[in-house]
Structures are given as structure tokens and as C-alpha cells.
Amino acid sequence: GVLCVVVVLHHFYCGFHPCLVFGDAAAWLFDPLVCDRAHPYGLDHPIYFLLAPFGNGPFAVAVFFVMSGVVLSNSLLESDDVPEKLRHAIAKRYFRLAIPCAVALVFAYLLGGFHVHETVASMTQSKWLHMFNSRRPSPLGLIEQALFGVWHGTSTLNNAIWTMSMELFG
Template sequence: MQHSSKLNAVESIRGLACLAVVFSHLSLSFYPYLHHFDDHDQATNALVYWIHHSPFTFWYSGTAAVYVFFVLSGFILSYVIGNSRVPKQKIKSMLIKRYPRLAIPALISCILLWAALYFSDIDSSQVQYWLQVLAQQNSSFGQAIYEGTIGSFLFAESSVNWVLWTMQVELIGSVVLFALLYLKQYSSGLFLTLVLMFPLSFALFKNMDLYLGLISFLLGSLIFFYGRRIASNAWAWLLLALGLYLAGAHNSSLAYQGIYQFLGDKTYDYCNFISGSLIVYSILMSPLLSRMLDRPVFVYLGKLSFSVYLLHLMLLYIVCLPVFNYCVQHGFNYDSAFMVASLVFLVAILICSDIYSRVVDRFAIFISNKLAQYWAGA
């Protein structure tokens, strides 16, 4: 398989996963029964009820999507270091770059969301509880600065921009992986032993999200170094189908009651966690599936994915919510208003994320590269 095809597939997976996060938050804002996290959630119509209890809910599984992100991060960081002629120097350079590369876009997104909430008061009475809480939060500017620079990265604190809890996994996962890859330059056996033993450290973690996220990082690295090409297209499709099925797991869904009998309330967490690695492995190790995802529109979406991820809650508040209110006020029923608001929201996400990627992301990359040149000579 050509390296370009595989790397484009990585971008495509990331872009599609980011869409799943957006759809997840749309569903929580307007049709919470699709997730049914709360016993008080009610199905507003037969279609919503059917979707929740079907095995086809992967397309709005935000939790599975973030595990896909973590596996991809482990894979791509390992790819860059593994293909470097000077891996030790590359590790040092990437270690220096990692925090500013993540923190600059995260901080600015936090400030933008805080400003949107602070300087406006958009009516949220027509939407569901999840979006109401977002719209009515009362955070300070100092809290936005703190979470965008320290809180989310060290402690997964994300009371302003809720999605920033993943920055803790991205930063700590990167540092752990860099350390292990540095050891790999001396002993591949030691690297593999430490990676395989890492799951035994569960007692050290109070935060299960961090624990499973770090394992996902390491699984991504293992896929790069030890993953084997899936020769059979049928097996690749079956593995992908299993991953997508597990990605849609909800504890109350009838389609997952067989698994729930064994895992109980951990069904949602464990199935979504496992799905991330299955989806990534099935696509990246299959020439057919990698080529299928090597499409310009998917690759473009992947390049915008970090910006989409950081900005979509702000745009949910300042674009989707007022458009929905406008439609309701002008005679649209709930479902029609949701459809119109969602379409406008998705267009706004693409436009704003493209600008954010060109301006903020590029600035973060520029600063990261300058710091690496100064401190590591790379």
C-alpha cells in the first residue's frame, strides 16, 4: 500500500470521526433519547426510538470517535518517528512541539466560546437540557484562560469548552508514547514489554477516560509497528462492521442487550473503547478500505477536523440555536426547524473551521516549529 494512501486514509478517518462528534452533540441538544443517557429522556417519535434501539448508531457516537482520535494519534506519531532517519532528535523535537501545537488552538477556542456566551443571551427554552446547560453556563474569562492552557491539559477540566477534556489524553498520551519510543531506539523488546504491561496499571488511575485513552494511544502505535496487512477484503469488511457495531453501543439499546448481560453498565464505555482500534485497524491495514477513504472531500474534512472539534460548540450556540429559534417562531415544526438549523450550522462549521485552520492552526504550527528549532535545533 502506498504511504500517501494510508496517510490520506488517516485524515479521512479523523474527519469522519469529527463529524460523529458533531452529530452526537446535535442529538443531545435536540433528540437526547438517541443516546438515552438519562432515564427521563423520552422518544419524541417512532424514528428516534427505532434509531436508538438499532445497531446503526455509530454515526453519532462521539465517544467512539474520540477513541478513534486517540488511536490515530498514537499511529501517526509512531509513523513520523518510525520513518525518521534521526528518531531520537525527532522525538525531542516533537515533544517540544506538542503542547503549543495543541494549546494555542485550544486556548483561542475557549476564549471565543466564553466571549460568545458572555456577550450574548440567546433563548434556549425551545431546545433540550444539554444545550440549555451550555447556553446558560456562567464562566469567567480567567476560567477560560486557565482551562485553555492548564486545566484541560493536566486535569481534564473543561467547564467552558466541554470537548477540551480530550486534551489531557492527547498531551499525556504523547509524552508517554515519546518516552516509550525513545526506549525503543535501544530495545524493541523492552518497548513491546512495557506497552503490553501498561494495561496492568489500571489501579493507578482514578480517571477511566484517561486510562482507556492512553491504552488507545499505545494501540495506535502497535498498529503501526506490528499491524499486518489484511489480505482478505471480506475480513476487512467484517472487522470494520464489528467496530462500527460496537461504536453504536448504548446501555439501554435493545441491539446491545446481549453484551449488556456480560458487561452491565460498562457496556457503553468498553464497547466504544474497543471500537476505536477495530475501526482504525480494519481501514489502515486494508488496501481496499484505505483506497476507498482516500478521497479529496474526506481528506479535506480531516485537515479541518481539529478546528471543527474545537469550534463546534460555539457555533452550536451562536448559529444553530438562533436559527432554530427563528424557524420555530415562523411556524416550522420542531423536526423541520431542527433540519434547517442543522444544515446552516454544518455550513457555518465548514466555513469557520477552514478560516480557523488557515489562521490559528497555521500560527500554532509556526510557533511550535520555531520553539523546536530553538530548543532542539530541528
């Protein structure tokens, strides 16, 4: 639960406070003057210092992967027939991951057609948010992404889908 909240905060910061995530080191992503206007107190203000650790999404994802690996490994080690349990777990896992991914991609496809993210990205100067739905597939391409692209990390509709190949094969 806590790791999920951290990832959500990270995505919020990327979209609405990009300077907080990318800082001056990534000035090539956006105009540094925009950072000054978006954060009138400056990035060294204590509030940003206090909020930043709660938005470290990459770290939260790494911790989640480690925890997931430990739990999955332990469940296999407790089995008498490891190969059979592994086959069963992979088949079950595929459908448990594939259905929510397909729903998320259809949802992103439908919402992306309104281009609201582009309006918000221009207001916040978030190149990260502007990239969403940048290569909108055809309806047939959507089906291909839902069935196969998810497992190769090639989704153009939902950038969080990259984790699915790790979660399935990891």
C-alpha cells in the same frame, strides 16, 4: 473527516435530540415524557435506528485516538535520533494544540455570555447542553484555563477540551 462528522452529529444529538443518545436508561437526566413528545414516532422508529450509528461520538473519538497513536509512533520509529525527535515533536505539538484551544475558549467565553444555550436546552430538555458554561470563570480564570486547564481537562467553557490532554501526552 468521517470521524469528525460522527462527533459533530453526536453533539447535535446530545443537544437537540437527547433521547436519541441517552435513551430511557438515563431517564434520571430528563423527564421521559419529554422523549415521547420530542420523538412522536417513538425511539423504536426506523429513522432513529438508522441515524444512531452515525452519531456514536465516543466510538469515533476512540478510533481517532488509536489512529493518532499509530501515526505518531510510526513517525518516531522512522527517526535515527528518537529522543531528539520526541523533544522536538512535543514542543511543536504543544503550540499546534494550544493556539486553537485558546481561540476556542475565548470564543466559548464570549458566546456563553449570551446564554443562548440555556434557551435551547430548555426547549430540547437537554441537560448536556444546559451544562455548558455553567461555571463561567473570570477573565483571569479564562487565561488560566487557556494556559493550563486545557492540559488537565478542567475547562468549564468547552467540554470537548478534555481530549487535549490525551492528544498532547498520548
